Amino acid sequence: MTALKPTPQEKFEKVFSRGYAYLVLAFLLAPLLIIVPLSFNAEPYFTFTPKMLSLNPDGYSLRWYQDIINNPQWGEAIVNSLIIAIASTALATILGTLAAVGLARSNLPFRDLIMALLISPLVVPIVIAAAGMYFFYSSVGLAQTHLGLILAHTTLGVPFVVITMTATLSGFDRNLIKAALSLGADPMTAFFRVTLPLVAPGMISGALFAFAASFDEVVTVLFIGGPEQRTIPKQMWSGIREQISPTILAVATLLIIFSSLLLLAVELLRRRNLPLGQAQR
Numbered sequence: 001m002t003a004l005k006p007t008p009q010e011k012f013e014k015v016f017s018r019g020y021a022y023l024v025l026a027f028l029l030a031p032l033l034i035i036v037p038l039s040f041n042a043e044p045y046f047t048f049t050p051k052m053l054s055l056n057p058d059g060y061s062l063r064w065y066q067d068i069i070n071n072p073q074w075g076e077a078i079v080n081s082l083i084i085a086i087a088s089t090a091l092a093t094i095l096g097t098l099a100a101v102g103l104a105r106s107n108l109p110f111r112d113l114i115m116a117l118l119i120s121p122l123v124v125p126i127v128i129a130a131a132g133m134y135f136f137y138s139s140v141g142l143a144q145t146h147l148g149l150i151l152a153h154t155t156l157g158v159p160f161v162v163i164t165m166t167a168t169l170s171g172f173d174r175n176l177i178k179a180a181l182s183l184g185a186d187p188m189t190a191f192f193r194v195t196l197p198l199v200a201p202g203m204i205s206g207a208l209f210a211f212a213a214s215f216d217e218v219v220t221v222l223f224i225g226g227p228e229q230r231t232i233p234k235q236m237w238s239g240i241r242e243q244i245s246p247t248i249l250a251v252a253t254l255l256i257i258f259s260s261l262l263l264l265a266v267e268l269l270r271r272r273n274l275p276l277g278q279a280q281r
Contacts, residue, residue: 032256035249035252035253035256036253036256037052038246038249039064039065039246039249039250039252039253040060040061040062040064041059041060041061041064041246041249042058042059042060042061042063043059044244044245044246045246046244046246046249064245064246064247064249064250065250067245067247067250068247068250068251068254071247073230073235074232074235074247074251076230077230077231077232077234077235078232080146080229080230080231081215081231081232081233083146084146084149084150084153084214084229084231085153085211085214085215086211087150088149088150088151088152088153088154088157088210088214089157089207089210089211089214091150091151091154091157092153092154092157092158092160092161092206092207092210093161093203093206093207093210095154095158095161096157096158096159096160096161096162096164096165096206096210097161097165097199097203097206099114099118099158099162100161100162100165100166100168100169101165101169101191101195103115103118103162103166104166104169104170104172115162115166118158118159118162119159119162119163120159121155121156121158121159122159122160126156126217126219126220127219129155129156129220130152130219130220130222130223130224131223133148133152133155133220133223133224134223134224137151137152137224142224143224143226144224144225144226144228144229145226145229146228146229148224149220149221149224149225149229149231152220152224153213153214153217153220156210156213156214156217156220157209157210157211157213157214158210160206160209160210160213161203161206161207161209161210162206163206164202164203164205164206164209165199165202165203165206167202168199168201168202168203169199169202172195172198172199176194176195176198177190177194177195180193180194201269201270202269204265204269205266205269205270208262208265208266208269209266211262212259212262215232215255215258216233216255216259217231217233218231218233218234218236218237221233221234222234222237232251232255235251236248236251236252
């Protein structure tokens with residue numbers, strides 16, 4: 001059978017929809033793309049200088065990227081961000097995965113209520129959540145500590161893992177677990193040898209989202225963190241308020257690249273998980 005040729009109206013709708021999508025994408029990316037050339041400004045300004053507009057090589061410099069390396073405050077902020085993000089991501093991944101496995105059981109009582117409570121940090125305004133965490137952590141001595149920030153970021157990261165793992169487990173074939181149990185495996189062995197390898201792509205995707213949420217979070221750090229818990233977002237916030245420096249634009253450029261790599265990794269994991277989902281249908 002010969003394929004039907006698209007009508008002129010269908011061609012127009014296809015071109016229009018693609019063009020509209022590209023315009024929306026350009027609108028969303030324009031503010032981010034402007035930051036990149038500004039981070040190479042040789043002058044301490046947050047705007048394009050005449051030398052930059054004329055493409056004069058003297059108008060561009062790597063001095064603000066060098067300042068990230070030479071400035072001890074930025075070095076401390078990077079170390080704190082990595083420590084807090086890695087620790088909170090590990091906790092959020094473990095807790096979120098276990099919660100999703102439990103929520104995957106259809107006979108779980110109050111399943112919808114538990115799910116709503118677990119994802120509530122995504123719904124509640126972050127300022128309200130941070131204020132509540134501040135008063136609670138202050139009463140138990142966790143305010144202005146690394147552990148307090150790790151627990152706070154874990155609370156914000158768990159919903160991402162729960163949502164991702166719930167979606168992954170919705171297409172999981174439980175007959176595989178029954179087969180493992182019938183062959184003599186205990187529930188723990190069946191989880192680590194059967195369930196975990198199959199849902200690992202979804203778990204890693206949730207962990208990446210939790211890591212990104214922790215790495216970019218500033219409100220909870222402003223409420224709970226102290227001078228020793230200065231992270232990259234807090235350092236950027238302080239830099240805007242206290243000293244305007246294009247170093248902030250250089251850091252923002254690196255964060256854009258980092259976030260893009262995380263999204264690329266999530267997309268690769270999603271595509272890798274597609275054959276599994278299709279095979280289970």
